[in-house]
Amino acid sequence: MSASPKPAAAEAAAAPVTAEPVVRTIGQALNDVLRAEMAADETVICIGENVAAAGGSFAVTKGLLDEFGPRRIFDTPISEAGFTGMAIGAAATGLRPVIDMMFSDFALLAMDQIMNQAAHLRYMTGGQLAVPMVIRCPSGAGAAYAAQHSQSLAGLFAYIPGLKVVVPSTPADAAGLLRTAIRDPNPVLFFEQKTDYGRRGPVPPGDHVVPFGVADVKRPGDDVTVIATSSMVHVALAAAEALEGEVSVEVVDPRTLKPLDVEGLAASVRRTGRCVVVDEGHRTFGPGAELAATVAEHAFDWLEEPVRRVCGADTPVPFTTVLERAFLPSVDDVVATIRGMRR
Amino acid sequence: MSASPKPAAAEAAAAPVTAEPVVRTIGQALNDVLRAEMAADETVICIGENVAAAGGSFAVTKGLLDEFGPRRIFDTPISEAGFTGMAIGAAATGLRPVIDMMFSDFALLAMDQIMNQAAHLRYMTGGQLAVPMVIRCPSGAGAAYAAQHSQSLAGLFAYIPGLKVVVPSTPADAAGLLRTAIRDPNPVLFFEQKTDYGRRGPVPPGDHVVPFGVADVKRPGDDVTVIATSSMVHVALAAAEALEGEVSVEVVDPRTLKPLDVEGLAASVRRTGRCVVVDEGHRTFGPGAELAATVAEHAFDWLEEPVRRVCGADTPVPFTTVLERAFLPSVDDVVATIRGMRR
Amino acid sequence: MSGPESTDTAASEVTAAPTSPTSPAPPTSPDPVELLRKMLLIRVFEETTIDVYRKGQMPGLAHSYAGQEASAVGVCSALRDDDTITSTHRGHGHILAKGADPVRMMLEVMGKRDGYCRGKGGSMHIADAGKGVLGANGVVAGGVGIALGAALSADRLGQDRVSVCFIGDGAMNQGVTFEVMNMAVLWQLPLIIVCENNLYGQYSPLRDTLVGELADRPRAMGMPTVQVDGMDVLAVAEAMGDLVAEVRAGGGPRFLEVRTYRYGGHHVAEVKSDYRTEDEIAEWRARDPIHLLEQRLVEAGTLTPEQVAELHDEAAAVVARAREAGLAGEVPDVAELTEDVYA
């Protein structure tokens, strides 16, 4: 299955270089960066199913075929393990492949390649080989695509040493982090919330780069820290808005799970004394567990009460909208959790 | 690669049925249960690479071919995705397959089958289909098999709703939990510590069953709770021994990660007020994160200090012994962590 | 463009497995009027689904089977209720042809509680255990392993049912398909892979992703292979009838390539197919399977044009009722979210 009406990643032409930020959707911002990086470095190539002429299932690679031709961007057969392996070998021998996995769920077909091979190659060879590649993973629920097209799997990859894991929430972060990912000499899993490609926001012009491992305070506050990832940042911001005047909520976005800005997260919690973790992944054994455990470890003496987790349910992602909504963390869930905290 | 000198799972004949516990190795105990369950239920079949005539790479299926013949236990090609898929379909249509994955690392080749298919089939079909199967996963480091034959991947599976995850530490638990796993109507990932097949211990006779989701206090104590999984239980017990007279250590073994006995773990910590989690998996985003987060959540008001994690390093598993030892949590690490706790 | 029927004689050297305990009577050749009725049902169901999608009466997406009806109907005409099928993302046709209830299907497509999957699966995951439908599947080639397993259980349980695995041409590039073909031949299991070659996988023409002749792949494994004109339902039914008889008699697995075409876009949201020409679509529509059969039946005097029109009305009425029932159906209660995760 591919996506419903395509977000217009390339609806406007590439962003002009100006001193002012330009407003782009996340899809456009990613498209801009792919174009710029392919232009700047001819070893960058894009592969995946229907990435070339079709521009990708979510239009993120739209227009790149015209610009860079079929030797730089080409469609693969439906062979996730094989083409991921190919990307690893290409990365180890001079290219910088960017894979479009179409749905992050399909990365499960390439798990040996990603975890046994890409992640460990450098270590196993004592540093002789590097694997500079990016696997773009459209991710998450909310589009009624059901259990095999909606998972949030970032936590699985964050577990494996050798991999880096990026979970951007805004156009600016998506752009700056994708640039960093493409230039990084390691395998990077880059998660894109599939319901958020149309989200708009300002993107700094020029060579805008966001470093890995630096959390970003998306909204400052004093009473409680909400650590939120990917599109949950916006859920958290809406909750903060709803609580305006009642509770002062700080929203912190780790932006990358691996490396994780432990100190950045802990610093906020040490100030507020309370923490809620909001992540779309399943609650149990999910990314939220690491975030909660880390905070509880590094800010223990400042914590007034336990860290709460507001996460995806411990169920597969259901199809029908009423259940899918119940599966997902909502603004109400976050508001209720914060209100339910002891004072 | 298969294992070094085979642990003698079948060195003695099947355990005689007596009223007294018999001393068995973990390997023997597993072999006993497979034999008994295959005898009791003719829908139970065993598959995997070299499980039949060769008796499996760790001798756990030794002798079963002679007893049950090639229609009940047979070798598969090196096709992990394909034969795991086969097991799912067979399970949904009347058989109870038990897969020997040889090394849990190879389950990464069957991840789509396990996570996208087996785990979700029941949910996606609204409860129409069930998938009663067991995937036996020889797991963990300590044998110098390097990064692709030594991982501890239980946490990956514990994340996925629909799967159950078992991490036994003793012959008795291994036997009782394998029985439960084979009889369970869901897909169960059964982790066997590959360096522990030779570990001996008493196994209750007869139809000894250990329920899922019930933690076991392996050693009672008052000052600190150590939650330890699989072979780390023995590391924790040795640490407790070493601290005898100095600190009274309670060692609690969850035995299954999914379902997880949250209340059992929290109850212990509420009594002791301190907690150390010992798990061989990588520290960051590993099973230890969930155990620590859960305890910190459910026993917050009783905790005197942060939950500590003593886990596998955040590196691939190195080959050479000196590094592999450094990778693994050791008795010294646990002792030092407990000693380092504030009083 | 649609190939002639050709039987692969070289393949007959495959050794026969022992015949199943009960030797069923050879299949009676199906009533062509029933075939027409089924094809009409599917066609109207698919046209209706597009309208249901456009009117916002369903969550998510669906993949239309219009154009391919002769394949599902011809294939399933040779099957018994206890024979199983695994289906694909493009599953409505297979499932209706196997005898599923259009009302419960439409309820599922619309995400309603009384749908086949309680609204949890949706279009891509419909199953009907009672009719031997082991599920549509959202992963390309996701059902291939499951189908092998259903064949294994038939063999091991001494049941003379046949397992049929529908896949698209795109699935011929998934590694697991090869693994399964090898094992099916190795163990001479009662599996028939029906590959619906509609010339495209999503937006990619087959010739851009698959080298050699598709059917050479099973042939290389000694899997007897038949190719059939997928616009001629009688040809499909006859070819499948022969294959089923051979397989049920213990002759081992078979491969059927059905040359067919989808009229609509890859999924219901695809408005224009950039990757194929209007001419090509028109050429295939000129050989419409429903029209072809109607012509034959009228020419042969089996049906009058009026009777044909009545059959159209009947299909329209059945689907209209299904749609009404779907619209009237209730969505699940939020509490149902956590049901069906485990058996």
Place this chain on the structure above:
Amino acid sequence: MSGPESTDTAASEVTAAPTSPTSPAPPTSPDPVELLRKMLLIRVFEETTIDVYRKGQMPGLAHSYAGQEASAVGVCSALRDDDTITSTHRGHGHILAKGADPVRMMLEVMGKRDGYCRGKGGSMHIADAGKGVLGANGVVAGGVGIALGAALSADRLGQDRVSVCFIGDGAMNQGVTFEVMNMAVLWQLPLIIVCENNLYGQYSPLRDTLVGELADRPRAMGMPTVQVDGMDVLAVAEAMGDLVAEVRAGGGPRFLEVRTYRYGGHHVAEVKSDYRTEDEIAEWRARDPIHLLEQRLVEAGTLTPEQVAELHDEAAAVVARAREAGLAGEVPDVAELTEDVYA
């Protein structure tokens, strides 16, 4: 038992890709004395490794290449330093044949800091980036995708190197192997898959796990295929020389089946091979590749028996020095555990 050399002419219909920018001179046929020297080096290295294992001078295990020397040496004789290989769990022979330093190899096998992988990889993961060795691999077929990637980068970077992928017969049942063959032919990449058919995968005879003729699998994808007597190093060298010339000239991928045999157990810890007869082993030993070449060289007057003996002594001396260096080498410092995880 070892098949005659046969060229697959039907396969020549594959379209040629554009030739690489630099057209190298055709390979000069290799000096047979050098081939003998390399084979002796490997044989002694492997015999020594067994002794190293038995004496407890190495951690973990290794898989002996003894018996298969003609394959690695013949294949690599046709390669340049910048041509790449991917290897398998049974990799020592390939890597030595490609020109790696036996001292650094033995250091790695023994887990020492100055080994190729700083002691982190061990026998199953030796790489030598400088000699184009992209790594042995612990996963069956784990190197196939990587090899395809090296071929892709050669093509895209305009380098006329060739990518060679060693696999065992067992890897012909891994799905990824098919995916890679398809893509290699599709994109006409400079890849040569060398399948070392030694009749067994671990303890399973090939005929129990693989149906049809092995080489029919690449043939079905239009991949030109050659089969060669793997005990005759000159035959292997000649066949490979031709293939490399074709591939380097832009002729697209090739498949070479080398019919060979391993003398020892699956790995160094295997004492007795239950799954094969002493007669079979003796039959193959009677056609020992080293002995065959020595005989020819002596008969042709190229070498005297004394010179042959000197070559034996030379190999023994080289490996003895490697072993000494290995024993004298230091193990890594514990601090090195966390190095090389990321580039």
